[in-house]
Amino acid sequence: MKLNSRKLWNFKGGVHPEGHKSLSNSSAIKDAKIPSVLVLPLQQHIGAVANPLVVPGQRVLKGELIAQGEGMVSASLHAPTSGTITAIEERPIPHPSGLMDLCIILESDQEDRWCSLNPIEDPLQLDADAIREAIRAAGIVGLGGAGFPAHVKLNPGAHTEVDTLIINGAECEPYITCDDRLMRERAESILCGIEIMARAISAHHILIGVEDNKPEAIAALNRALQHHKQSRIEIVTVPTLYPTGGERQLIKVLTGKEVPTQGIPLDIGIVCHNVATAARVEQAVVHGRPLISRVVTVSGEAIPRPGNYEVLFGTPMADLIAEAGGTIDQQPATIIMGGPMMGLPVTDSATPVTKTCNCLLIQPVQPRPTLHQPCIRCGECAISCPAQLQPQQLYWHARAKEFDKVQDEHLFDCIECGCCSWVCPSQIPLVHYFRFAKAEIWSQEREKAAADIARERHEFRQLRIEREKAERAELMKRKKAALAKKKKSGVSGSKESIAAAVERTKAKKAALAAKEAKAATEPSAPPTPPPDATENRTDEGEQREI
Amino acid sequence: MIPHQPLSSPHQHGSAALDRVMIAVSIALIPAFITHFTLFGWGIITNLLITIPAALGSEALALWLRRRPILPTLADNSALVTALLLALILPPLSPWWLLVTGAVAAILFAKQIYGGLGYNPFNPAMVGFVVLLISFPIEMTSWQAPLVNSDHPLTIIAALNWVLFGELPPGILFDSMTMATPLDHLKTELSLHHTISEVRTDGTIFGVVAGASWEWINLAILAGGLWLLQQRVIRWHVPVALLGTLALISTLFYLINPEIYADPLFHLGGGGAVLGAFFIATDPVSGATSPKGRLIFGAGAGLLIYLIRVWGGFPDGVAFAVLLMNMAAPTIDHYTQPRVAGHQRGEMHR
Ligand code: SF4
Numbered sequence: 001m002k003l004n005s006r007k008l009w010n011f012k013g014g015v016h017p018e019g020h021k022s023l024s025n026s027s028a029i030k031d032a033k034i035p036s037v038l039v040l041p042l043q044q045h046i047g048a049v050a051n052p053l054v055v056p057g058q059r060v061l062k063g064e065l066i067a068q069g070e071g072m073v074s075a076s077l078h079a080p081t082s083g084t085i086t087a088i089e090e091r092p093i094p095h096p097s098g099l100m101d102l103c104i105i106l107e108s109d110q111e112d113r114w115c116s117l118n119p120i121e122d123p124l125q126l127d128a129d130a131i132r133e134a135i136r137a138a139g140i141v142g143l144g145g146a147g148f149p150a151h152v153k154l155n156p157g158a159h160t161e162v163d164t165l166i167i168n169g170a171e172c173e174p175y176i177t178c179d180d181r182l183m184r185e186r187a188e189s190i191l192c193g194i195e196i197m198a199r200a201i202s203a204h205h206i207l208i209g210v211e212d213n214k215p216e217a218i219a220a221l222n223r224a225l226q227h228h229k230q231s232r233i234e235i236v237t238v239p240t241l242y243p244t245g246g247e248r249q250l251i252k253v254l255t256g257k258e259v260p261t262q263g264i265p266l267d268i269g270i271v272c273h274n275v276a277t278a279a280r281v282e283q284a285v286v287h288g289r290p291l292i293s294r295v296v297t298v299s300g301e302a303i304p305r306p307g308n309y310e311v312l313f314g315t316p317m318a319d320l321i322a323e324a325g326g327t328i329d330q331q332p333a334t335i336i337m338g339g340p341m342m343g344l345p346v347t348d349s350a351t352p353v354t355k356t357c358n359c360l361l362i363q364p365v366q367p368r369p370t371l372h373q374p375c376i377r378c379g380e381c382a383i384s385c386p387a388q389l390q391p392q393q394l395y396w397h398a399r400a401k402e403f404d405k406v407q408d409e410h411l412f413d414c415i416e417c418g419c420c421s422w423v424c425p426s427q428i429p430l431v432h433y434f435r436f437a438k439a440e441i442w443s444q445e446r447e448k449a450a451a452d453i454a455r456e457r458h459e460f461r462q463l464r465i466e467r468e469k470a471e472r473a474e475l476m477k478r479k480k481a482a483l484a485k486k487k488k489s490g491v492s493g494s495k496e497s498i499a500a501a502v503e504r505t506k507a508k509k510a511a512l513a514a515k516e517a518k519a520a521t522e523p524s525a526p527p528t529p530p531p532d533a534t535e536n537r538t539d540e541g542e543q544r545e546i
Numbered sequence: 547m548i549p550h551q552p553l554s555s556p557h558q559h560g561s562a563a564l565d566r567v568m569i570a571v572s573i574a575l576i577p578a579f580i581t582h583f584t585l586f587g588w589g590i591i592t593n594l595l596i597t598i599p600a601a602l603g604s605e606a607l608a609l610w611l612r613r614r615p616i617l618p619t620l621a622d623n624s625a626l627v628t629a630l631l632l633a634l635i636l637p638p639l640s641p642w643w644l645l646v647t648g649a650v651a652a653i654l655f656a657k658q659i660y661g662g663l664g665y666n667p668f669n670p671a672m673v674g675f676v677v678l679l680i681s682f683p684i685e686m687t688s689w690q691a692p693l694v695n696s697d698h699p700l701t702i703i704a705a706l707n708w709v710l711f712g713e714l715p716p717g718i719l720f721d722s723m724t725m726a727t728p729l730d731h732l733k734t735e736l737s738l739h740h741t742i743s744e745v746r747t748d749g750t751i752f753g754v755v756a757g758a759s760w761e762w763i764n765l766a767i768l769a770g771g772l773w774l775l776q777q778r779v780i781r782w783h784v785p786v787a788l789l790g791t792l793a794l795i796s797t798l799f800y801l802i803n804p805e806i807y808a809d810p811l812f813h814l815g816g817g818g819a820v821l822g823a824f825f826i827a828t829d830p831v832s833g834a835t836s837p838k839g840r841l842i843f844g845a846g847a848g849l850l851i852y853l854i855r856v857w858g859g860f861p862d863g864v865a866f867a868v869l870l871m872n873m874a875a876p877t878i879d880h881y882t883q884p885r886v887a888g889h890q891r892g893e894m895h896r
């Protein structure tokens with residue numbers, strides 16, 4: 001067992017917001033009540049939407065597969081409790097767009113009866129494919145906030161060597177303590193899950209990074225590690241600095257390496273997972289339990305009993321808030337899914353808890369200043385930016401809608417961590433401008449792609465019409481020539497007529513072949529679908545693992 | 547000003563606020579004002595009494611003309627800081643019209659015409675100063691003598707009477723109250739081929755390291771500047787680079803010939819170098835933004851101050867040096883952007 005014998009690196013920038021962790025980190029994880037109705041969005045992950053396997057009226061048991069992940073990057077969905085499917089319909093989901101999306105509605109019978117499970121005796125004897133399959137079947141996604149299907153990240157491909165598996169226990173966002181509690185209470189399960197994941201990717205080194213504001217969690221992990229005598233797992237205490245829990249930032253701190261822009265950690269031989277994901281991998285592989293619940297921090301100044309809850313997916317946020325005592329004096333409050341730095345405001349308290357919901361922050365409604373001051377170019381934002389961008393320049397161009405310049409300033413390297421807005425003395429909502437610019441650029445690119453396809457189609461059509469015209473003219477010419485020949489020769493010589501017939505069929509064949517050849521080059525369907533909303537989520541979500 | 551969009555993270559904010567930054571800068575100038583008052587009398591107070599309303603008034607007028615919210619903008623306190631700086635850099639007991647012209651030039655022409663705070667390419671106070679220096683060279687070089695050298699210090703009433711109406715108590719001539727500033731005096735004497743050791747024997751003008759009385763004010767400014775650093779209102783790059791460069795180059799020439807080149811302490815402690823380093827060249831709006839850029843900005847200003855003082859046509863060069871560097875700031879910023887994480891160095895664009 002090694003304890004911080006490791007050299008640590010720094011990433012540039014970062015801020016020190018007040019942690020507010022003590023609000024919720026002192027009480028143990030409680031099971032939240034089974035709600036009477038669960039709302040299960042078909043997409044709670046990055047990638048393709050899951051395909052529902054149930055119909056309204058159908059009874060399901062806890063843990064039963066109710067929607068199948070489709071394609072390479074997707075995740076399956078399981079019934080969080082037993083009950084009856086009542087509908088598959090559009091409901092509000094937690095997403096920046098604020099749009100509705102298809103959800104399976106499950107009315108619980110409060111019996112919470114499990115379906116039959118397939119526990120595995122000795123998971124460390126499984127081969128990599130079997131581990132990935134078990135994780136895929138359990139519908140596990142990254143629980144740190146991104147929601148990227150876990151089995152995909154555990155599949156580096158036959159020719160890629162994984163040097164280091166990094167387990168993210170930094171939990172740098174203020175208020176959030178679900179990973180902290182999980183490490184304190186389920187360290188054994190986390191370590192076991194890590195061993196399983198490391199086996200799937202044959203990682204040479206395993207590092208768990210935990211911020212030094214969680215000494216109890218670090219102690220618990222170390223205690224549990226004593227039982228893993230042969231383990232290569234190293235628990236590394238990292239300094240508390242937001243956003244150390246960002247994937248790129250944690251990798252930099254632990255290894256000194258930088259993930260290339262546009263790249264993924266695997267490009268530099270690193271795979272990164274969250275502690276909570278590791279715990280669920282253990283549940284899935286060892287006990288055969290699919291991912292149907294997660295630990296959610298319910299915190300904030302507007303509720304009387306902040307704490308951590310094991311919550312079934314699909315539980316309406318209102319139910320969970322009621323469980324935490326409701327808002328103090330029934331006052332109106334703002335609900336934020338996630339932490340104060342990157343969280344998503346929730347406008348409808350009926351929105352369900354999903355796989356990526358690590359925290360509900362319930363705050364008294366604060367009157368936001370309606371105006372912000374102008375940028376004074378103080379550069380504090382640039383100093384705080386972990387991506388080393390120039391937020392004041394990005395802001396300048398984004399506001400002027402100069403979308404090419406804003407990309408020249410590397411807008412798409414922005415991880416939307418919020419440090420720049422947090423430090424800005426003029427209180428400019430910088431991240432808001434950056435999101436706006438990104439959304440505009442995406443929609444412009446979509447339009448352009450659609451226009452390109454339309455143009456190509458048009459050009460092909462013109463080409464086809466012209467070709468057909470030419471072919472028809474050629475055919476007519478030949479027919480005429482043959483006719484003239486025939487007339488000339490007067491009586492139809494049998495030899496000649498045969499030759500002419502052969503000629504005709506040849507011409508027809510040639511025309512047909514030409515047509516076929518042309519058809520093959522013509523795109524029958526648009527070559528690549530324009531990037532749609534889900535792809536945008538991929539970009540965004542990948543970076544949100546904090 | 548743009549309406550706040552409420553639905554975007556982050557949902558909390560650090561403690562930094564523009565108005566508080568400006569207030570901190572104002573507070574940091576208080577020791578200088580007190581020292582100034584103690585050593586020179588009411589002149590600084592009459593300056594303040596006129597520059598503050600003049601600056602705030604011009605700002606309000608410009609905002610009204612531009613149909614912008616007046617009170618919220620005045621509350622950012624940036625016009626106040628400009629007024630305080632002007633009061634400090636203009637000769638004490640300056641006539642009211644000089645002060646008002648300076649404030650109007652600073653606020654209207656150097657700031658609001660460009661679109662207000664954040665859009666001004668030049669430091670407003672420096673523009674005001676230079677406009678006055680060029681238009682009213684006599685008034686701008688009539689510096690009051692320290693109280694210790696003055697037989698009849700003016701009362702506040704007499705001072706106001708002079709500033710507002712140009713009337714002095716009978717028997718007192720304004721010229722009798724003024725005295726050349728140390729930098730000015732040195733320049734004149736050197737041009738008459740006197741050596742520095744000859745010049746500096748005059749104890750009424752020169753103090754321990756630089757100008758008598760002036761060096762104490764600069765010490766007070768330094769204290770305020772260090773406090774700003776400690777409060778993280780300003781960053782160290784500009785002051786260190788500016789004063790460092792000035793010290794370095796003045797040492798160099800001093801070592802070459804101490805009889806015609808003043809020593810580094812004289813350059814640091816005399817004139818406006820300290821004020822420039824901590825309060826003027828650190829103005830973020832008109833300066834460079836990146837840390838490396840600020841080092842270059844500060845070093846450039848330090849170098850220019852020396853060049854202007856020694857070989858230029860004006861006794862002090864802080865204002866011109868800062869304005870020249872203001873012009874260079876966008877270029878400096880362009881070439882000093884830090885490497886974006888995950889990119890190779892030198893890879894500037896997509
Ligand atoms: S922190 Fe705010 S005021 Fe300062 S440079 Fe950045 S955007 Fe401008």
Ligand code: SF4
Nearest residue numbers: 385414415417418420
């Ligand atoms: S939100 Fe983007 S620009 Fe702002 S600090 Fe984070 S990465 Fe930098």
